Amino acid sequence: AQRVTQPEKLLSVFKGAPVELKCNYSYSGSPELFWYVQYSRQRLQLLLRHISRESIKGFTADLNKGETSFHLKKPFAQEEDSAMYYCALENAGNMLTFGGGTRLMVKP
């Protein structure tokens, strides 16, 4: 069975500090991973996907198959990054399994 774990429910950092939101997964196949974000009073939306190897809003995420991790990183956090972040794993049937989420608070 596939599983996604986000060990931190809350992560609080100061503006300008680096931030890393952790995500670990278990999956027997080749994983396809995503980060979704939900800003206050907005819909849940895709932030970035592993397959695109992109940087969105300064965030990057690297898939580490050896450690089965897909941590989300940003070198300098901004106040507007404060949101709920979900890591998600896609299976071959287009189904997503979500982690429990991490609330990021960026303090001024």
Place this chain on the structure above:
Amino acid sequence: DGGITQSPKYLFRKEGQNVTLSCEQNLNHDAMYWYRQDPGQGLRLIYYSQIVNDFQKGDIAEGYSVSREKKESFPLTVTSAQKNPTAFYLCASSEPSGVYHNEQFFGPGTRLTVL
């Protein structure tokens, strides 16, 4: 901000009643999904439909039912058999193309409270 709409935004239900949550999309997507969002548990899949007139149970389907009579509509009924229905419900859609890693687009959600 169209795409996917859900109604109502807030819904109150008495114990023993069935209620139906609406989800409509104008994105012409084939696949639609219902999730339940609880604090600390992320999103859990209730039901999904990959094509009209077909749907499958997700991880927590007990106490819920769905229909998919039209491509743009995927209503969810929360029945009296659902033991803990108070939650935030999210609907999503996507366009599977045979190559996965497709983005799912989410609605604004419905907050259901059982009184």
